[in-house]
Amino acid sequence: MNDWHGWAAIIVFVGAYVLIISEKVHRVAAALGGAGLMLAIGATDDESAFYSTGSGIDWNVIFLLMGMMMIVGVLKKTGMFEYLAIWAVKRAHARPFRVMVMLVVITATASALLDNVTTVLLVAPVTLLVCERLALPVAPFLIAEVFASNVGGIATLVGDPPNIIIASRAQLTFNDFLVHLAPLAAVLTAVLVLLCRIMFRKAFVYDEDRAAEVMALEEREAIKNPRLLVQGLVVLALVVAGFVLHPVVHYEPSVVALLGAGLLVAVSTVETGDVLSEVEWPTLAFFAGLFVMIGGLIETGVIGEISKALADVIGGSELGGSMVMLGASAVLSGVVDNIPYVATMAPITADLVRDMGGAGDHVMWWALALGADLGGNATAIGASANVVVLGIAERNRQPISFWEFTKYGLVVTAVTVAISATYIWLRYFALT
Structure with missing residues (x-):
């Protein structure tokens, strides 16, 4: 860790994190303030913050979000999400838990093919409309x-950004992820449905009058602009x-999203200003600040020290090492965004694998x-999808607090990680 800068970076990061948790200061202000302090104390600099691929703002994430937000903004004007909301409710016979199961399964499946941020951007508007129609609380x-x-994203190489980093470093293919992690993703999705039934049981209130109103609607009438x-x-x-053909065409998801957004604006009659107004700018600013703060921890050697300590604990045991790696990664990824964490751990993991033979x-x-x-899943800022959904909820005047999210996230993380540990032990050690 580089002299006093490392300790100063830790203090800044912890201070910003406390402000985000306490919600006494808006999370965007806390993140941007923390980023400014990181630059002011010299924990990072402008070149590292804005241009470094290892410790700076991940522009691929920022522009992926912006492009997809623009596309979703155009689709909202067509009535498509109203159509899907009515369709989903009618297929579930307006029963709240059935609606949740349908949305959970659709989201998990889509997240295996798209990145999880894109998936929640598409599903969240439908969810808001479903809950409005049935007078249900939005947060659950x-x-x-x-x-x-986040669970569905583990199934494939493109499902979650850390998977792409791991695949590149370990020379793993799309099929490797399907064979090794897709079965576990299916099991964890089923477990998640059961957990939701327990955790959110008070939200499943059936309103017969509301249900009858929705069942009487004709979803096709919701489409306002068929051509668009x-x-x-x-x-x-x-x-x-x-996105799916990334291994073949080698276009980053951000480039694909921006090309799609530009094409849609060009061929449609939607005003550019209207499309840009749909972008969640506070969410993008929050991500930028968070990336700079984490970059300060990387530049001062804090993340590296943590990773080396983890490597020392693991030693030469593959079973023990995999369990420590799983548990420690779950804990750290709940606090630090998992993209820079995995980028830092990838070379250390490669060394561990080599040392183990x-x-x-x-x-x-x-x-x-x-x-x-x-x-x-552990905390409200543990993954990009979490931050995006909290931003959408706030913009629609249905705010979800840090602790409201985290109290459920800790339970889901603990259960899914425990099942994953059992899966690793059975598949790679006990049954081999």
Whole structure:
């Protein structure tokens, strides 16, 4: 750790985190204030903060979010989300728990093909409308979908950004993730449904009058602009294809999203200003501040020291090492965004694998992926999807507090990580 800068960076980060948790200061102000202090004390500098791929603002994440927010903003004007909301409610016979199950399964499945942020951007507007129609509390449904997006994201190489980093470093393929992690993702999704039934049981209040009103609606009447809907869906399909074909076309998701947003604005009659007004600018600013703060921890060697300490604890035991890697990654990813964490741990994990005599079934890499992806559910700022949904909820005057999210997130993380530990032990040690 580099002299006093490291301790100063820790104090700034912890102070900003406390402010975010306490909600005495808006999280955007806390993040940007913390970022400014990191720059002021010299924990990082402008070059590292704005241009470094390892310790600066992740512009791929920022522009991916912006592009997808623009596309979703155009689709909102077509009435598509009202159509989907009515369709989903009618298929679930307006029963609140059935609606939640449907939304959770759809979100988890979509997150395996898209990144989890894109998924929640598409599902959240539908959820808001469903809850409004049935007079249901919004928070439980949005929180459940965030959990589902992070759980479903473990299934494939493109499901969660840390998976892409791990695949590149460990030379893993799309099929490797499908074979090793997709079965676990399916199990964890089923477990999540059961947890939601218990955790959110008070939210499943059936309003017979509201249900009858929705069941009487004709979803097709919700479509306001069929031509714009076709244009939007074609562009969205092209964007999804670009995400899935990333290993072939080598376009970053941010580039694909921006190209899609630009194309949609160009071919449609929607005013550019209207589209930009749909972008969650406070959420993007929060991410920028958070990235700079974490970059300060990386630049001063704090993250490196933590990673080395973890490596020392692991030693040469593959079983013990995978369990420590899983647990420690889950804890740290609940506090530090999992993208820079995985970027820092990837070379250390590669050294550990080499010291243990080879990759084997890549168990250490799977432990890192599972810990980082599932640990993101622990707190309201543990993963990008969490922050995005909290921003959407606040903009729609349905704010979700840090603690409201986290009290459920800790339970889901503990259960899913425990099941993952059992899965690793059974598949790679007990049954081999």
